[in-house]
Amino acid sequence: MTARPTVLLCDDSRALRMLTARQLSEAGFEVVAEAGNGAEAVEGYREHRPTVVLLDLVMPQMDGKQTLQALLEYDADARVVILSSLGAKKDIEDCLRMGAASYLQKPIDPEAMVRVLRGVAG
Ligand SMILES: [Mg+2]
Numbered sequence: 848m849t850a851r852p853t854v855l856l857c858d859d860s861r862a863l864r865m866l867t868a869r870q871l872s873e874a875g876f877e878v879v880a881e882a883g884n885g886a887e888a889v890e891g892y893r894e895h896r897p898t899v900v901l902l903d904l905v906m907p908q909m910d911g912k913q914t915l916q917a918l919l920e921y922d923a924d925a926r927v928v929i930l931s932s933l934g935a936k937k938d939i940e941d942c943l944r945m946g947a948a949s950y951l952q953k954p955i956d957p958e959a960m961v962r963v964l965r966g967v968a969g
Contacts, residue, residue, distance in 0.1 A: 851877040852968035855895060856932060857888035857914065858903035862872040867901070867955065876968075885909030889917050890927065898968045899948075901960075904931040904938055912942060919946050927966050930955065 854876045858864050860902045865963055868878045876899075880891035887896065892900060897953035900918060911929060918925045929942045929950040939950050951960055 848862045851875055852898040852964070853877045853879040853895065854964070855880045855882065855888065855897040855900045856893050857882040857885070857891075857900065857906075859883055859906040860903075863903075863953075863955075867960070868961065874957070874964075876964065881931060884912070884915030884946065888914050889921065892918055893937075894920065896922075898926065900925060900927045900966075901945075901962055902929055903925050904929055904935055904942070912938065912945070915942055915945055915947055928967055938964070 854871055856864055856868055856878055864881050871878050879895040879897050882888035882891050888908060902911050902914055913925055918927055926948045927937060929947050930953060931939050931950055932953050949963050951963055
């Protein structure tokens with residue numbers, strides 16, 4: 848059996864992180880780090896080098912776009928999946944253009960999340 852793909856989960860909602868971490872773990876991913884803001888996400892990325900980052904778009908201080916930029920500056924090959932709310936079409940397009948691997952819309956459908964993450968993890 849190959850190693851489980853690792854995930855860094857960044858969202859300012861603790862409730863969302865708890866729910867999503869459980870769903871990911873049940874689906875065979877290993878959540879190696881959780882982050883409640885962009886700075887923590889960058890720090891967690893440096894420390895754990897996860898296969899995939901799940902990154903919330905709307906966060907106080909450093910938003911998802913700024914965090915995406917920081918992650919890609921650190922590692923141009925970082926695989927980042929954006930978590931967005933409905934109606935964030937322009938932001939999603941910006942993120943994909945910047946180098947995000949994919950995106951998911953909230954409320955997150957667990958099956959879609961697993962499918963997208965497996966695709967991105969390769
Ligand atoms: Mg948020």
